[in-house]
Amino acid sequence: MTWNPLKKKESAQKPVEQEAEQPAAPVRKDRTKSAPTPKMKQAQAAGIRPLVPTDRKASAKEAKARMRERENAEYEAMQKGDVAHMPKAERLPWRIYIRDYVDARFNVGEFFIPVAFIILIASMVVTSVVQDQTISMVMMLLMYVYLAAVVLDVWLMWRKLKKKLIAKYGERAVAKGSRSASYAWSRAIQIRRWRLPKPRYPKRGHFPE
Numbered sequence: 001m002t003w004n005p006l007k008k009k010e011s012a013q014k015p016v017e018q019e020a021e022q023p024a025a026p027v028r029k030d031r032t033k034s035a036p037t038p039k040m041k042q043a044q045a046a047g048i049r050p051l052v053p054t055d056r057k058a059s060a061k062e063a064k065a066r067m068r069e070r071e072n073a074e075y076e077a078m079q080k081g082d083v084a085h086m087p088k089a090e091r092l093p094w095r096i097y098i099r100d101y102v103d104a105r106f107n108v109g110e111f112f113i114p115v116a117f118i119i120l121i122a123s124m125v126v127t128s129v130v131q132d133q134t135i136s137m138v139m140m141l142l143m144y145v146y147l148a149a150v151v152l153d154v155w156l157m158w159r160k161l162k163k164k165l166i167a168k169y170g171e172r173a174v175a176k177g178s179r180s181a182s183y184a185w186s187r188a189i190q191i192r193r194w195r196l197p198k199p200r201y202p203k204r205g206h207f208p209e
Contacts, residue, residue, distance in 0.1 A: 078197040094165055094173035100208040102187045103199040109150035109189035119143045154185045
């Protein structure tokens, strides 16, 4: 028996060549793994919500109805004097103080609107019937005198009220954005029983501390 040293090398190389000749096993493409499971589909479908409502008119109508309902509730609270349910601006402590102070005093301008209306109507009647400009001019002069008295009374009231507000609530109560001055004089020239929010006390004289 003849010994061949190359035989071992050939036998060692055959398994490597056979492995190289064998085709690679096909990779199975499972498409179902990339797709979501039925449960996941249902969860995604349940979580989808449109950012913009499909019916904008209906949503706007509902929002307007809610706003109208809230305004009606606030208006009713002002008529009843229910401070807790009034608009936010009317619940401010310095506004409550202003209302109580104005309602407690007698304001010269409280009857300005009806008096001015009566004077204007009377002046028109006198001018058309009597045809005398003198009487009409006197009546108009009286109205201007009354207006000057209203302005003076409101100025004196605000001067005193402003000091009280600063002493009790600080400068923020009379700051430019607070509109406390216009709030006070506009309430002072209204008839007391027609004021909103409704006065807390039925009679004058209850000044806030």
